Amino acid sequence: MNKAALDKLQDWSAAGHRTVQADTLMMLAAEHPEVVALSADLTPTARLVPFKDTYPDRFFDVGIAEQNLIDFSAGLALEGLRPFAVGLAAMVPMRPAEQMRAAIGYMKANVTVIGLEAGVRFGPLGNTHYAMDDIAVVRAIPNFTVIAPSDPLSTHKALYACMEHEGPVYMRLTGGPGYPVLYPDDFDFQIGKAIEYRSGSDVAFVACGSLVADAAAAAEILESKGISTRVVDMHTIKPLDTEMLDTVFAENRLVVTVEEHSPFGGLGGAVAEYKAGLAGAPKQVIASLGDKFQRLGDHKFLMKENGLTAPDLAALAEANL
Amino acid sequence: MANKETVELVEQKAALMRRHVIEMGYKAGGRGAHFGPALSSIEIVASLFFGTMNHDPEDPTMADRDRFVQSKGHACLALYSALGEAGYITQEQMDTFKGDGSFLAGHPTRNPQYGIEVSSGTLGNGFAVACGMAKAAKIKGEDHKVFCLVGDGECNEGVIWEAAMNAVKYGLDNLVAIIDRNFVQLAGTTKDIMDVDIEALWRAAGWDVLVLEDGNDATSLLDALEAMKASSNGKPHMIIANTTKGKGISFMEGSLNWHARPMNDEQYEQAVADLENAAG
Ligand SMILES: Cc1ncc(C[n+]2csc(CCOP(=O)(O)OP(=O)(O)O)c2C)c(N)n1
Numbered sequence: 318m319n320k321a322a323l324d325k326l327q328d329w330s331a332a333g334h335r336t337v338q339a340d341t342l343m344m345l346a347a348e349h350p351e352v353v354a355l356s357a358d359l360t361p362t363a364r365l366v367p368f369k370d371t372y373p374d375r376f377f378d379v380g381i382a383e384q385n386l387i388d389f390s391a392g393l394a395l396e397g398l399r400p401f402a403v404g405l406a407a408m409v410p411m412r413p414a415e416q417m418r419a420a421i422g423y424m425k426a427n428v429t430v431i432g433l434e435a436g437v438r439f440g441p442l443g444n445t446h447y448a449m450d451d452i453a454v455v456r457a458i459p460n461f462t463v464i465a466p467s468d469p470l471s472t473h474k475a476l477y478a479c480m481e482h483e484g485p486v487y488m489r490l491t492g493g494p495g496y497p498v499l500y501p502d503d504f505d506f507q508i509g510k511a512i513e514y515r516s517g518s519d520v521a522f523v524a525c526g527s528l529v530a531d532a533a534a535a536a537e538i539l540e541s542k543g544i545s546t547r548v549v550d551m552h553t554i555k556p557l558d559t560e561m562l563d564t565v566f567a568e569n570r571l572v573v574t575v576e577e578h579s580p581f582g583g584l585g586g587a588v589a590e591y592k593a594g595l596a597g598a599p600k601q602v603i604a605s606l607g608d609k610f611q612r613l614g615d616h617k618f619l620m621k622e623n624g625l626t627a628p629d630l631a632a633l634a635e636a637n638l
Numbered sequence: 639m640a641n642k643e644t645v646e647l648v649e650q651k652a653a654l655m656r657r658h659v660i661e662m663g664y665k666a667g668g669r670g671a672h673f674g675p676a677l678s679s680i681e682i683v684a685s686l687f688f689g690t691m692n693h694d695p696e697d698p699t700m701a702d703r704d705r706f707v708q709s710k711g712h713a714c715l716a717l718y719s720a721l722g723e724a725g726y727i728t729q730e731q732m733d734t735f736k737g738d739g740s741f742l743a744g745h746p747t748r749n750p751q752y753g754i755e756v757s758s759g760t761l762g763n764g765f766a767v768a769c770g771m772a773k774a775a776k777i778k779g780e781d782h783k784v785f786c787l788v789g790d791g792e793c794n795e796g797v798i799w800e801a802a803m804n805a806v807k808y809g810l811d812n813l814v815a816i817i818d819r820n821f822v823q824l825a826g827t828t829k830d831i832m833d834v835d836i837e838a839l840w841r842a843a844g845w846d847v848l849v850l851e852d853g854n855d856a857t858s859l860l861d862a863l864e865a866m867k868a869s870s871n872g873k874p875h876m877i878i879a880n881t882t883k884g885k886g887i888s889f890m891e892g893s894l895n896w897h898a899r900p901m902n903d904e905q906y907e908q909a910v911a912d913l914e915n916a917a918g
Pocket residue numbers: 357358359381383408412674675676678710712713759760761762788789790791792793818820822823824883897
């Protein structure tokens with residue numbers, strides 16, 4: 318990992334995922350002339366003003382036109398460029414879902430689509446601005462890789478991994494300002510290879526996105542009660558790391574999947590689908606946003622309301638053990 | 639021609655609505671508000687609610703009410719302030735804007751009981767839904783009109799043009815759309831982001847188009863709305879109202895910085911002073 322990234326860690330944690338991805342795209346652009354960035358009238362929101370100013374010929378704002386954003390990116394990719402199309406997770410994989418399928422997935426275009434403020438991070442803006450279904454939609458498109466990194470450096474490293482990866486990627490980002498740091502130093506990040514953040518033999522939290530930090534905090538609570546708890550950072554939801562899951566199923570008594578997403582088709586769904594073919598796997602509980610539109614509230618309120626805070630997760634695990 | 643009392647009422651309500659926008663947005667604290675987009679729309683929404691539209695806050699779901707669809711949903715404060723002034727919602731309810739458990743989110747959520755016809759927030763959709771509502775009125779043989787507020791940046795969206803063609807196909811002359819052309823969108827000016835002649839595009843799509851040089855002027859708005867409401871020429875109607883983003887607040891007018899953000903104490907005091915000065 319480049320030193321510049323480590324030097325920025327404190328700033329990145331303070332600023333949140335928008336800044337991490339924008340700064341990383343600048344680093345990638347400096348190293349790879351084929352990298353281009355795109356936005357749909359969200360340049361300042363996506364913190365891409367420095368990119369636009371530094372690389373005016375490699376930055377495209379297509380207007381408020383998400384379908385065009387995806388198709389245009391696909392065209393660039395088919396001709397050898399490496400587009401990173403950045404938008405709000407609530408808008409970008411959903412409005413152009415069909416373009417994601419036909420223009421990117423079907424043609425294996427090397428486009429990385431970045432969904433900012435995924436889950437219910439946009440709290441007071443209301444349900445049109447929540448992305449509770451993006452993993453489900455993109456996961457169902459063949460050839461797509463789906464990544465939900467958990468912290469600043471894993472977000473940074475995931476973007477570098479996208480650059481080396483052949484094929485379409487959707488990256489959903491969650492951690493806002495105060496992005497919890499799980500990895501303070503360089504570490505091994507590979508697409509499709511989950512990270513055992515902490516080991517334990519009773520409960521296993523299998524989590525993605527910034528909720529990995531909450532799962533880790535929940536694990537502390539359980540440990541203090543003598544319940545041995547494993548935490549898996551399942552940053553890649555597709556392809557799923559089934560080797561890691563095999564270990565979890567063999568060694569843990571209860572699996573709690575944790576995601577800021579609908580209970581259908583997300584991380585919990587992916588784990589359950591894999592588990593369905595296995596005999597004797599342990600019980601799984603899906604901690605999620607539920608199958609509903611949300612009441613209005615800020616992010617903290619919604620996490621509490623949906624039982625996704627550390628004490629809630631610990632209680633859920635304890636009740637199901 | 640709009641009568642003098644109506645013009646005065648709309649101007650008076652517009653001033654009160656601006657004050658509500660500032661108060662609600664300021665009270666939202668760190669949650670912020672879309673100040674600029676709401677302020678450019680104030681006279682348009684005030685003209686509709688206090689001049690043009692047939693509606694009754696005592697009977698919010700009456701069958702023959704005119705419908706208002708705010709497609710540029712991020713400017714919800716323009717709608718909420720009108721609903722407050724018209725008596726659909728109380729001051730207490732306005733004070734909950736963006737709060738935990740409130741029904742007044744940062745984008746409108748359908749709630750006909752309180753005068754909110756359509757949920758919006760993802761740009762383009764409200765307009766296409768409004769076209770469906772206008773067609774439904776025709777199918778049912780109802781005389782009410784559908785009014786729809788659209789952003790100029792919002793016209794970048796593909797669904798806007800899909801719906802524009804469809805509205806012409808079905809001869810939706812009971813639909814009056816108003817573009818709040820404030821010449822600014824989120825990331826920059828409309829000229830910088832997508833420099834198109836929207837007037838020519840709407841005409842080419844087959845709409846009956848009228849451009850208002852001052853879309854923050856109640857008299858011209860009321861006249862234009864009245865004329866289009868009365869017209870049944872077989873074409874959907876479009877008023878392109880040239881406005882100022884952040885209208886009425888010195889440090890917001892035409893600014894690229896006031897699309898959406900929190901307001902601090904100093905800014906709040908300045909905003910209130912600006913409104914009080916304007917009131918004289
Ligand atoms: C489908 C969709 N894409 C992006 C956004 C984010 N967004 C909110 S407001 C806005 C700019 C709107 O500009 P305009 O229509 O000109 O309205 P104004 O704010 O100038 O009144 C954008 C891009 C959105 N709400 N919906």
